[in-house]
Amino acid sequence: MAALTLTKQQARKFLMYYHGLSRDAAYIGKEGILSFIRQVGCIQFDPLNVVGMNHELVLQSRIQHFDRNELRELLYEDRKLIDYWDKCMSIFPVEDWPLFAKHRARYQGWCDQNEAAVGRVHAEVKLRGVLCSSDVDEEEIVDWAWGPAKLSRAALEGMYHAGHLVIQHKVKTRKYYDLAERWIPPELYGIPDPFEDMGDFYAWYVLRRIGSIGLLWNRPSDAWIGISGLKSAERNRAFAQLLERNLIREVQVEGISHPLYIRTLDLDRLDQAMAFEPQEKRACILAPLDNLLWDRVLIHQLFDFEYRWEVYKPVAERKYGYYVLPVVYGDEIVARFEPVKQRGKSPLTVHKLWWEEHARVDSSMKKSLRECFARFAAFHGTTFDRKSLKL
Secondary structure, eight states, X not given: OOOEXXXXXXXXXXXXXXXXXXXXXXXXXXXXXXXXXXXXXXXXXXXXXXXXXXXXXHHHTTEETOOHHHHHHHHHTSOOEEEEEESEEEEEEGGGGGGGHHHHHHHHHHHHHTHHHHHHHHHHXXXXXXXXXXXXXXXXXXXXXXXXXEHHHHHHHHHHHTTSEEEEEEETTEEEEEEGGGTSXXXXXXXXXXXXXXXXXXXXXXXXXXXXXXXXXXXXXXXXXXXXXXXXXXXXXXXXXXXXXTXXXXXXXXXXXXXXXXXXXXXXXXXXXXXXXXXXXXXXXXXXXXXXXXXXXXXXXXHSOOOOOOTTSOGGGOSSXXXXXXXXXXXXXXXXXXXXXXXXXXXXXXXXXXXXXXXXXXXXXXXHHHHHHHHHHHHTTSOBOHHHHOO
């Protein structure tokens, strides 16, 4: 089948439409949260909180009047979403639980090797109910994924990754665990692995990641982070399988030498995006680990925007600042800014804003950015210090 051909501007327009960034009311309320996460597969969780945690920032840019409490309800009351491993720690629909059987199997080996400790922790959770790591008395220090850790923490996390436990709720970033069988619906818990082999699993996962971004290429990429064992050979086979099954289409973008790919099921959205003409261009703020930014090399080529999250860089090596967020306007990324850490109901304040060289700043753009920052302040339940933006 012949490849589709797009200009860079058309590719950008599709991505903005696909992610709901060019439309004011693309996603609304709890159903909007569910709809968006189902579309992209997952959103990435990160505990760092300067002006909200990453998953909150992803949703505030897309969900009209986003309310953190609605996300909490979907996770811990309605149980329609779940905290689990995908693109690192992530949030995804609970119906996807069976699809991660191969990830759980990797951690079952650790549980088997530490059978005595796992058995004790399992008995504690079964008897006492919801527990966090400080509620479990296993003081031995063991090697764990993040370095030396108490056996109690390692056992809880190992059992969680192996699917014996789930996060029943969180208090800020502290995880409270309970038995998975108590919270995963019976029609999903314990059913057989739906993938016959790793090839089928990788093909599904590659398709999922294409959908997480909207357009993606078959190249080394941060978009593949979290897919254990996916090397270039496995990735190539997955793309070939997806093309053969007509689950993806090749897209040639003018000015980009490598082909991109779109899910076949998203072709209608591509047509909708090409026909969409907003009355006014919309501005919005992106999260540092936003799905749109998962492949930053691709974003650089499509948007002429080079972005690195510099929170873990030494101060002397930072080009911009500690916690800097991109700003979208229409189908372009036009600026980035460093916010002052949000404290309570104090006004939202911008420390510094940098315009991109390609940005054509006019009165309409400035107006849209002021409205964008007002929405961002409202998300925090406060007002925006307009003087700090200097528009």
